[in-house]
Amino acid sequence: MPEQISKKLGFIGAGQMAEALARGFIDKGVVKADTVHCTDPVPARREVFERFGAKSENSNVDVAKNSEVIFLAVKPQYVATVLKEIKQHLTDQHIVVSIAAGIPLAAMKDSAGDDKRLVRVMPNTPCLVGETASAMCLGGKANDADGDIVKTLFNAVGTIFKVDEKLLSAVTGLSGSGPAYVFVMIEALADGGVRAGLPRDIAQQLAAQTVLGSAKMVLDTGKHPGALKDMVTSPAGTTIAGVHELERCGARAAFINAVLAATTRADELSKL
Numbered sequence: 001m002p003e004q005i006s007k008k009l010g011f012i013g014a015g016q017m018a019e020a021l022a023r024g025f026i027d028k029g030v031v032k033a034d035t036v037h038c039t040d041p042v043p044a045r046r047e048v049f050e051r052f053g054a055k056s057e058n059s060n061v062d063v064a065k066n067s068e069v070i071f072l073a074v075k076p077q078y079v080a081t082v083l084k085e086i087k088q089h090l091t092d093q094h095i096v097v098s099i100a101a102g103i104p105l106a107a108m109k110d111s112a113g114d115d116k117r118l119v120r121v122m123p124n125t126p127c128l129v130g131e132t133a134s135a136m137c138l139g140g141k142a143n144d145a146d147g148d149i150v151k152t153l154f155n156a157v158g159t160i161f162k163v164d165e166k167l168l169s170a171v172t173g174l175s176g177s178g179p180a181y182v183f184v185m186i187e188a189l190a191d192g193g194v195r196a197g198l199p200r201d202i203a204q205q206l207a208a209q210t211v212l213g214s215a216k217m218v219l220d221t222g223k224h225p226g227a228l229k230d231m232v233t234s235p236a237g238t239t240i241a242g243v244h245e246l247e248r249c250g251a252r253a254a255f256i257n258a259v260l261a262a263t264t265r266a267d268e269l270s271k272l
């Protein structure tokens with residue numbers, strides 16, 4: 001059973017990532033549903049939160065007034081506006097956690113004032129199933145105890161690393177956006193299975209379970225992925241024929257380029 005935190009959580013923006021976080025925290029028991037508050041201009045999004053027991057508020061200011069840890073879960077270009085809107089209602093008790101890609105702590109400080117406890121986190125959607133890979137950094141007047149609260153929340157739904165802020169765009173390019181690359185890969189593997197004659201549902205389950213099991217082997221054994229690949233690859237066998245085709249198509253370069261493209265885009269978002 002994870003440690004519980006007694007802080008009220010607020011979500012400004014109740015979109016996809018806010019939902020994954022809120023549901024993940026509640027499902028893991030780290031917070032109670034009725035201590036979670038949200039706002040969103042879209043009624044359907046507020047209703048999603050209400051259905052799992054959270055409270056929706058009429059304004060961003062009301063979320064600030066009713067919560068102690070405030071997640072800014074709006075698109076990056078709205079972070080400054082939202083911070084200016086709630087600034088007067090932020091006390092020295094509030095921890096403001098931005099999950100927006102690309103928006104630096106310095107920009108948050110400009111909008112919220114330099115006396116605020118600010119945190120940046122780059123989460124990813126698998127927090128919904130307790131398997132996030134996230135990273136965080138502290139800014140403004142945030143202290144180690146604030147960092148511990150954020151760590152407690154995220155460790156309940158996976159793993160969180162503390163990094164220098166300058167690495168957060170790279171984290172965004174790898175693990176923030178990464179689930180999408182893996183979903184594309186699972187879909188493509190399943191397509192391959194279907195092309196080879198498997199029924200779609202079996203192909204999809206085999207593909208997903210293969211990714212899950214392989215990831216678990218990397219984490220549990222601590223072995224280099226190349227060594228684990230070699231264990232699958234019999235001389236003149238089937239696997240090396242498949243690996244050869246991946247190399248011929250530039251699959252490695254494609255993954256590296258995907259991470260770099262998303263990292264570059266995260267840096268661009270800071271300049272919008």
Ligand SMILES: NC(=O)C1=CN([C@@H]2O[C@H](COP(=O)(O)OP(=O)(O)OC[C@H]3O[C@@H](n4cnc5c(N)ncnc54)[C@H](OP(=O)(O)O)[C@@H]3O)[C@@H](O)[C@H]2O)C=CC1
Nearest residue numbers: 012013014015016017018040073074075076099100101123
């Ligand atoms: N999705 C992901 O996997 C990840 C996302 N993030 C970050 O999370 C943030 C949200 O992303 P995501 O959940 O995908 O986006 P969504 O568009 O799903 O959610 C954002 C929500 O905020 C609402 N919103 C817009 N303006 C305001 C406002 N002024 N006050 C309150 N709510 C507002 C939006 O409404 P409307 O649609 O009307 O604009 C929308 O419902 C982004 O900054 C992104 O960089 C970080 C890591 C992973």
Ligand SMILES: O=C(O)[C@@H]1CCC=N1
Nearest residue numbers: 100101172176177178
């Ligand atoms: O696509 C995006 O911009 C967000 C940030 C990381 C994942 N999703």
